Amino acid sequence: MKKFYISLLGILLLMSSCSPVKIACVGDSITYGSGIKNRDFLSYPRQLQKLMGKRYDVRNFGVSGANMIKKGNKPYWQEPEFKAVKEFKPNIIVLMLGTNDTKTFNWNTNKDEFVLDYNAMLKILKELNPKTTLYIGLPPPIFENRWSMQKDVLKFEMLDILKKIASDNHIKTINFYGFFLDKSNLLPDGVHPNAEGAKLMASEIFKVLKN
Template sequence: KGDFPYWNEPQFQQVKDFRPDVVLIKLGTNDSKPQNWAHKAEFVQDYLDLIAELRDHMPKDGKVYVILPVPVTRENFGINPEIMNNEQRLMLFEIIQKSGAEVIDLYTPLMDRPELLADGVHPNEEGWGIMARVISRRIRM
């Protein structure tokens, strides 16, 4: 739903056809835009449906990781910090709990580092480096 649903993208089918062992899902930032957050009542169920659909195309011992997005330090590009840092974070924890997915937390390592988010939304090179290290460590566990 919203202005760019992954369900409709050819890459979504390609991921399913690939039958991955590991899937990392980092969604939500663009969902906080007004035209997308109009569907907030469906956010949790849509996310759970996405995970279930991917699991149907994975081996039984495959792992799904839900990534908690980086903090949003100010509104920009229509992305709402109040929604991202509070309302949606709670929804993501609900999704993780209900789905049994693993979590990768990119929020905590950057929450006290606003200088790494120059536009308030997107990390700079140092921020990307931190994100890469967090993800790498987590999926190697």
């Protein structure tokens, strides 16, 4: 009986010492869940948490309006969420920035900085945890040119740039752009997925992570 309790105690201690796999969702308002009622429960990171289960800790590090270019109007680099990501030291990172970089006052002036700054952020994120796995999200289409965003810049320039960055860094992409092309109804304002769209995003990431 004594051996039994010792063995049971060992199992319980082992179970308690198992840390959850940490997933960081890094991005802008699409990641944050702007426009989604009850975004605290229905943003894509929260819905991904439900799919992944208790062995995973999924955090939302989305910042509305954030862009990648350091000289942009709201660089993610300067946001407290970026510091929080680094402190979190995630095992898995889904990085999706670029939509706000298409804004006229960001892209038309500083587009040559985009690749340099993106690669610099990837370097930092890779070094947070020796076993960190990175994924680059290709942003959903911009169906309407709102808030100075340029849908043609995303379609004809940024997508190719992001694919090359991913290829150069041996990082897999998650193609939300192609996924939403025939689902414009799930982006009511032409930019941000609604709760149903966020659910589908979570499902796509879940499939990638489980493969």
